[in-house]
Amino acid sequence: MSNENPNKKQQQLEQFTTDDSGKKMTTNQGLKISEDEFSLKAGVRGPTLLEDFQFREKMTHFDHERIPERIVHARGSGAHGEFELYESLEDVTKAGFLTDTSRKTPVFVRFSTVAGSKGSADLARDARGFSTKFYTEEGNYDLVGNNIPVFFIQDAIKFPDLVHAVKPEPHNEIPQAASAHDTFWDFVANNQESAHMVMWTMSDRAIPRSLRMMEGFGVHTFRFVNAEGKAHFVKFHWKPVLGTHSVVWDEAQKLNGKNPDFHKADLFESIENGDYPEFELGVQLVSEEGEFKFDFDVLDPTKLWPEEDVPVRIVGKMTLNRNPDNFFAETEQVAFHPGHLVPGIDFTNDPLLQGRLFSYTDTQLIRLGGPNFHEIPINRPVCPFHNNQRDGYGRQTINKGQVSYHKNSLANNTPEPATPEEGGFEHYQEKMEGRKVRARSDSFKDHFSQATLFWNSMSAPEKEHIKNAFSFELGKCKSESVRRQVVDMFANVSMELATEVAKNIGVEAPTGSDTGVTKSSPALSQENTVKSAATRKVLLIAGDGFEGNVPSIIEKLEAEGAEVEVVSESMGMLKGSDGSELKVDQTFLTADSVLYDALYAVGGKDLSKKFVQTTSYFLNEAFMHFKPIGATHEGTKWLEANDIADSPGVVHGNDADSFTHSFIEAIKAHRHWNREV
Numbered sequence: 001m002s003n004e005n006p007n008k009k010q011q012q013l014e015q016f017t018t019d020d021s022g023k024k025m026t027t028n029q030g031l032k033i034s035e036d037e038f039s040l041k042a043g044v045r046g047p048t049l050l051e052d053f054q055f056r057e058k059m060t061h062f063d064h065e066r067i068p069e070r071i072v073h074a075r076g077s078g079a080h081g082e083f084e085l086y087e088s089l090e091d092v093t094k095a096g097f098l099t100d101t102s103r104k105t106p107v108f109v110r111f112s113t114v115a116g117s118k119g120s121a122d123l124a125r126d127a128r129g130f131s132t133k134f135y136t137e138e139g140n141y142d143l144v145g146n147n148i149p150v151f152f153i154q155d156a157i158k159f160p161d162l163v164h165a166v167k168p169e170p171h172n173e174i175p176q177a178a179s180a181h182d183t184f185w186d187f188v189a190n191n192q193e194s195a196h197m198v199m200w201t202m203s204d205r206a207i208p209r210s211l212r213m214m215e216g217f218g219v220h221t222f223r224f225v226n227a228e229g230k231a232h233f234v235k236f237h238w239k240p241v242l243g244t245h246s247v248v249w250d251e252a253q254k255l256n257g258k259n260p261d262f263h264k265a266d267l268f269e270s271i272e273n274g275d276y277p278e279f280e281l282g283v284q285l286v287s288e289e290g291e292f293k294f295d296f297d298v299l300d301p302t303k304l305w306p307e308e309d310v311p312v313r314i315v316g317k318m319t320l321n322r323n324p325d326n327f328f329a330e331t332e333q334v335a336f337h338p339g340h341l342v343p344g345i346d347f348t349n350d351p352l353l354q355g356r357l358f359s360y361t362d363t364q365l366i367r368l369g370g371p372n373f374h375e376i377p378i379n380r381p382v383c384p385f386h387n388n389q390r391d392g393y394g395r396q397t398i399n400k401g402q403v404s405y406h407k408n409s410l411a412n413n414t415p416e417p418a419t420p421e422e423g424g425f426e427h428y429q430e431k432m433e434g435r436k437v438r439a440r441s442d443s444f445k446d447h448f449s450q451a452t453l454f455w456n457s458m459s460a461p462e463k464e465h466i467k468n469a470f471s472f473e474l475g476k477c478k479s480e481s482v483r484r485q486v487v488d489m490f491a492n493v494s495m496e497l498a499t500e501v502a503k504n505i506g507v508e509a510p511t512g513s514d515t516g517v518t519k520s521s522p523a524l525s526q527e528n529t530v531k532s533a534a535t536r537k538v539l540l541i542a543g544d545g546f547e548g549n550v551p552s553i554i555e556k557l558e559a560e561g562a563e564v565e566v567v568s569e570s571m572g573m574l575k576g577s578d579g580s581e582l583k584v585d586q587t588f589l590t591a592d593s594v595l596y597d598a599l600y601a602v603g604g605k606d607l608s609k610k611f612v613q614t615t616s617y618f619l620n621e622a623f624m625h626f627k628p629i630g631a632t633h634e635g636t637k638w639l640e641a642n643d644i645a646d647s648p649g650v651v652h653g654n655d656a657d658s659f660t661h662s663f664i665e666a667i668k669a670h671r672h673w674n675r676e677v
């Protein structure tokens, strides 16, 4: 985004932004430096002197450059943006950013993988974090969600166990960013509340095509409170305008090698290109009176509210339109917390949410080094903040005056609490009673019905992917006992699933029966998502002497929002038989089919054997990944040579108009699952 109309957050950040280019070099004390290549020595061949303050300052700063990575969600990508409201939600909440349609609320979003280290690869099979900081006029509101609407566990006290189980095993630190190992599956089998979320992580949802093409969920049930003090239960949804799309597992594994930054780069580049990622905000609402109307507990974070039962009301849109200027200062130092609330939004007693309210501040204290992390520019609210908190490591604010306590008379008893009318936060006055117990409600004990609901909602190819994912992950487990326990556990979800996985991984077929739930929720299947060619990447394979009006076909593809890159044997320009020219963007060394959504084979004259072989490799790989493939003129011969010309999603023909039309339709479909591979 241009900086022509900076929003309030951007204006605030600009005060802390600096550009060192074109400037004289100084120490951190502002002293100009005359030489930065040689340390101060006693003689040119002598020892370095302790008095070399310039060397010491530079080296000390360098030695302290790293901070601990997040214990979970270490690998992340951030973006700035804005949230606009379509309609006021004043009937259910008094939150300013959800009632005032004239506002544009600045936001900062951080997407993340969960299990891997900061330097791990993007296409791990994992949930994705989807955290949004709304810089509202009433303070920061953080929606710290995931791309999966349920969670592995029901009580926060089990979180360290879950994370220990999924992280690399402690004796050998293997495997990185993967759940395909014994300890994770041992945890699953012995903590069966994980069943529903595991169905999601074994599904296509865990390998998104792009961070721009995944849903976001607040997961917990939160509470909205309106100006009259009336409350509703609410679940938050982010719906990607481009639809929800995934890659296939073989492609994911290859992508992790070909471009471990695939998602990070995709987000960054789409914002640089002006293809701003957009997500609509939706809410599901249930009145307080409806608390007990479901066959699950609304406080249970392993349950979703089927959209067919509780419709998602779409209320606004977030557009991510500016990349951070500095990864560390912004994306690394941003500190989210589900307890950063504004009036009109409150918690429920979900025991997972309750525990998170402790953990997120605690973790920032170690990660960001003290209690003043709210003063780091990316974390500062855009509204004023005043209280009697003082001092601590790295304090930046210079609080004036004699008084830093409440109540006082010397400063007229200020800063003073605000009344609710003045915007003071009021906790929802929920009636509480009960005994002090370490226990779980019986209403949390059905672990399998919604896992079956999810399974029932999948299309045939999605079910196939889930079976393969289980078979891959359990195939990597060394303990036969763990494998068997997991199969027995998932027999509760679906006998079909468990029986097939048992066969694949060589354990005894389960006996018994699954939940027998027959209900499904079509909204859970990615088959029913938005289909679009916008921002799809097409790799055009061509050599000198290519035929047909290729530049005009490129133009038409681009008019639909697709992006075309040309690959050939070497960089430079290609000349067509009619004299038209094509600029080569990639060589066969830098490109690969997995980096693109579709291939378009154009061909050329007198191509080398290597050219033809590499093209065959690319085409077959794209074919195996169910991707759309197009071919015109010479390129069509390649389809025939590889025996893929007559398959679904493979389009060819020399009539430019009808070819382009059919190819665009094939690209919109994203993948062609009805292909025989």
Ligand code: HDE
Pocket: 070, 071, 072, 073, 076, 110, 111, 112, 128, 129, 130, 131, 144, 145, 146, 151, 155, 156, 157, 159, 217, 218, 219, 220, 334, 335, 336, 352, 353, 355, 356, 359, 360, 361, 363, 364
């Ligand atoms: Fe988190 N989680 N979490 N989590 N979580 C963190 O906070 C934690 C949970 C989520 O981009 C940590 O600042 C506990 C659910 C995201 O900076 C830590 C429990 C959901 C991010 C933490 C959960 C999330 C985190 C690590 C069980 C989806 C990345 C660094 C009760 C709704 C935020 C940090 C970012 C990060 C604790 C469960 C989402 C340790 C104890 C459920 C997106 O505080």
